[in-house]
Amino acid sequence: MSGTKTSFLLTGATGYIGGAILARFLAHPKAHTFQFTVLVRDPAKAEKFEALGVKAVVGSHSDAHLVEKLASEADVVIAAADCDDLGAATATLAGLRKRHALGVVPIFINTSGTGVISDEAKGAFAGDLVYDDSDVKQIQSIAPTQMHRNVDLAITEADVEGYVKTYIVLPSTIYGIATGQFVDAGIQNPHSLQIPALISAALDRGRAGMVGEGKNLWPNVEIHELADLYAILYDNIVENADLGHGWNGFYFGASGEHSLLDVGKAIGEALVALGKSDNPEPTTFSQEELGKYFGGSYLGSNSRCRATRSLSIGWKPTKTTSDMLASIRPEVEALIHKKAKVAA
Structure with missing residues (x-):
């Protein structure tokens, strides 16, 4: 990691998942060694983030050049905005490739969803197929036409290329009304979908x-327990050199x-x-x-x-x-x- 602090880029900070993740990381015992940058559309919310000690950049995830620039400056990217935004994922990976060229092996933790393993039951039956996140062959067998899959595949391929270590968290039905400083400040959506x-x-x-x-x-999974998964995953990434990534880096958020x-x-x-x-x-x-x-x-x-x-x-x-x-x-x-x- 660069400098005295680990630089993070978090997308989706005003959202239900992203805000909960940010709050969890800022409560981490090593939070004083983290420097978070968030990308937000609303200048007023950006000011509130800054007042709470979080660097905020005003802009859109559709601005590929901006996303690429911010990613190129980050040791760790946590994406929690739109799991179907291939353009934003591509720009992020381009930035992380540049980061790698500086001698850093960056980390990319992406948020996908268990919708990638959904079927067409239409409420008629309970399916028998159960996916296990530790079964690499089963994860690889998911059809490329499934929702979220094109983004997951692009990110995993980047890991295969070797310029970034990738991890994909797949939340299930998330529930509970989020709480915390960002909800209190009126900058985080407290509700699921x-x-x-x-x-x-x-x-x-x-x-x-x-x-x-x-x-x-x-x-299903409770929102704050899901946020815990991201923090625990990050701790494992930095503390366990043998931790798998890429195809060995899929993590279901389900309890x-x-x-x-x-x-x-x-x-x-x-x-x-x-x-x-x-x-x-x-x-x-x-x-x-x-x-x-x-x-x-x-x-x-x-x-x-x-x-x-x-x-x-x-x-x-x-x-x-x-x-x-x-x-x-x-x-x-x-x-x-x-x-x-x-x-x-």
């Missing part, structure tokens, strides 16, 4: 819903598993308790509703995995699916409050 999307749809239609019969299965029906029932129960529905049982989304609320039947897929490699490096999540289901009512309450505030 999947479950809040289901809640928003339920509030709009007055009834909880599901894709098909809701039999499909997904893993529980749920069916879409379970989530639908929990949303339905919360709606009834809060006077927003008269029936707790979820009903099947129509094709029109799937297009309106979600742009398709993606949430009806199976995405099953085991986080064997993640657990092997010392990640110890304690939250379970029961915690995930218990987190749904607070999410419903938060969204109702938000809608009321907007209406007012």
